[in-house]
Amino acid sequence: MKLEIIQNQEELYNRAVDIIFNFLKNGATTYGLATGGTMLPLYECLRNSKLDFSHCRSVNLDEYVGIPKGHPESYHSYMKRQLFDAKPFKVTFIPNGEAQDIRKEANDYEELLKSLTVNLQIVGVGENGHIGFNEPGTSFDSESHVVELAASTREANARFFDSIEEVPKMAITMGISTILRAECILLIAIGEKKRFALEALLKGVITEDIPVTSLLQHPNVIVLTDLNMDDI
Numbered sequence: 001m002k003l004e005i006i007q008n009q010e011e012l013y014n015r016a017v018d019i020i021f022n023f024l025k026n027g028a029t030t031y032g033l034a035t036g037g038t039m040l041p042l043y044e045c046l047r048n049s050k051l052d053f054s055h056c057r058s059v060n061l062d063e064y065v066g067i068p069k070g071h072p073e074s075y076h077s078y079m080k081r082q083l084f085d086a087k088p089f090k091v092t093f094i095p096n097g098e099a100q101d102i103r104k105e106a107n108d109y110e111e112l113l114k115s116l117t118v119n120l121q122i123v124g125v126g127e128n129g130h131i132g133f134n135e136p137g138t139s140f141d142s143e144s145h146v147v148e149l150a151a152s153t154r155e156a157n158a159r160f161f162d163s164i165e166e167v168p169k170m171a172i173t174m175g176i177s178t179i180l181r182a183e184c185i186l187l188i189a190i191g192e193k194k195r196f197a198l199e200a201l202l203k204g205v206i207t208e209d210i211p212v213t214s215l216l217q218h219p220n221v222i223v224l225t226d227l228n229m230d231d232i
């Protein structure tokens, strides 16, 4: 694992863009994408960059179940607004949270992901250590599946909705083993609320109680954080 502590956030996101630029330059065509607050400055930097993804494919980590794709806070809408309208990809894949049979949709998403190689998977981390929507206790062997969101995750995401009642209770997410199949994983962790998760990762204890620690089993992970980790 390569840890880069960059306390200036502008520099940190520029570094993330630089990493993506290097993947593009080396011919990488398949990018795993994430949503959430952490990724907003990254997508702003990408929108303002000269990078061209028109020959690339993207696969997103997750999507809510229970709100339509057209809802402003669906991850379909988020990705369109934050990245795809400005930087079109050749093809984009996001789980369909409106599917009639959501379990079949999750299985189909996994099959699709098995048919391709993700060159670079970008992930954020939840305050409880989740990656994608793999909440604490999720098996590291998990594949794409339907998940009930933890109360703490719904509370954390309530800031994007008018009230907590509006935050969906379920989602489709890539599993942990799905995420770990990517050739390289870029984790971005910003702010004190992520200290618990990042400390667990840096302490090197692998536990299903803190899903982000699964990244310790991966040979090629880059962590970008603005957190001072001197005590670890």
Ligand code: F6R
Pocket (backbone or CB within 6 Å): 033, 034, 035, 036, 037, 038, 039, 061, 062, 123, 124, 125, 126, 127, 130, 131, 132, 133
């Ligand atoms: C989003 C995702 C989540 C977020 C995590 C952090 O696609 O998979 O794991 O990365 O919840 O969210 P923010 O960045 O809003 O703190």
